[in-house]
Amino acid sequence: MLTQHATSGEPIFNQGVALYVEDLKVSFDGFQALGGLSFTVGVGELRCIIGPNGAGKTTMMDCLTGKTRPDSGRIYFGSNLDLRRMSETNIARSGIGRKFQKPTVFEALTVYENLELALAGDRRARFAMRARLSADQRQRLDEVLATVHLKDERDRTAGLLSHGQKQWLEIGMLLAQDPKLLLLDEPVAGMTDEETERTAELFLSLEGKHSLVVVEHDMSFVGTLAGQHRTVTCLHQGKVLAEGTMAAVQSDEQVIEVYLGR
Ligand SMILES: Nc1ncnc2c1ncn2[C@@H]1O[C@H](COP(=O)(O)OP(=O)(O)OP(=O)(O)O)[C@@H](O)[C@H]1O
Numbered sequence: 001m002l003t004q005h006a007t008s009g010e011p012i013f014n015q016g017v018a019l020y021v022e023d024l025k026v027s028f029d030g031f032q033a034l035g036g037l038s039f040t041v042g043v044g045e046l047r048c049i050i051g052p053n054g055a056g057k058t059t060m061m062d063c064l065t066g067k068t069r070p071d072s073g074r075i076y077f078g079s080n081l082d083l084r085r086m087s088e089t090n091i092a093r094s095g096i097g098r099k100f101q102k103p104t105v106f107e108a109l110t111v112y113e114n115l116e117l118a119l120a121g122d123r124r125a126r127f128a129m130r131a132r133l134s135a136d137q138r139q140r141l142d143e144v145l146a147t148v149h150l151k152d153e154r155d156r157t158a159g160l161l162s163h164g165q166k167q168w169l170e171i172g173m174l175l176a177q178d179p180k181l182l183l184l185d186e187p188v189a190g191m192t193d194e195e196t197e198r199t200a201e202l203f204l205s206l207e208g209k210h211s212l213v214v215v216e217h218d219m220s221f222v223g224t225l226a227g228q229h230r231t232v233t234c235l236h237q238g239k240v241l242a243e244g245t246m247a248a249v250q251s252d253e254q255v256i257e258v259y260l261g262r
Pocket residue numbers: 028029031032033051052053054055056057058059060
């Protein structure tokens with residue numbers, strides 16, 4: 001790890017680590033939401049984070065995006081960027097995209113127009129016109145449409161999409177900006193079983209091209225994502241309680257005690 005870290009620019013992934021979190025602590029009015037959280041996510045890794053309500057998952061995501069400032073600890077993106085010293089804007093520009101639980105697409109615009117806005121980078125820019133896109137950009141959006149299963153809905157008003165399709169559109173809006181790290185907060189909440197399955201396929205198809213951190217309570221979805229080999233991290237009281245394969249975490253006595261139940 002370098003001793004001098006930058007506060008803007010692109011992450012350098014020369015050590016195979018996309019995200020490095022060490023001993024992160026956050027308190028709200030004396031209540032400790034994160035109590036020494038440490039974990040790393042590899043470049044191109046798909047990592048699921050689970051844990052009971054109040055475990056600190058959202059607070060952790062808020063620290064990664066600069067929304068919440070930790071009291072102490074370290075967060076590095078790549079080997080060079082010190083996220084604790086970066087503004088929310090610079091963190092987003094460096095390639096960290098976050099999707100919140102509730103979709104926030106522009107309902108009155110078409111699917112394609114939503115993607116155009118995302119590509120423009122500034123979601124307030126309501127005048128991003130199709131004609132202004134370069135051939136490369138149009139190709140990129142076509143690829144995104146295919147990736148998020150919305151090719152046939154391209155000219156549909158976003159407000160008319162199903163809940164699952166709106167979630168995919170929002171993921172597409174993130175992908176339009178080609179983030180290196182995607183943070184996804186309860187992405188399948190409220191989805192039908194079929195939509196959930198397709199979302200798992202989508203995330204698995206993104207593995208390797210992006211690093212993904214998925215916070216989710218739906219254990220069957222987490223099981224599909226984790227398969228036999230990927231790492232799952234279980235948080236409890238603002239710390240890592242257990243980390244390992246799905247099978248290992250699911251059979252961990254402490255995880256059963258505080259989260260999965262008997
Ligand atoms: N702004 C805040 N002010 C005070 N307490 C907060 C604040 N944000 C979070 N907390 C508390 O910190 C703890 C961790 O909350 P957090 O939302 O990070 O948990 P979580 O793991 O995301 O839970 P859930 O699964 O319910 O979303 C909770 O006890 C919560 O009440």
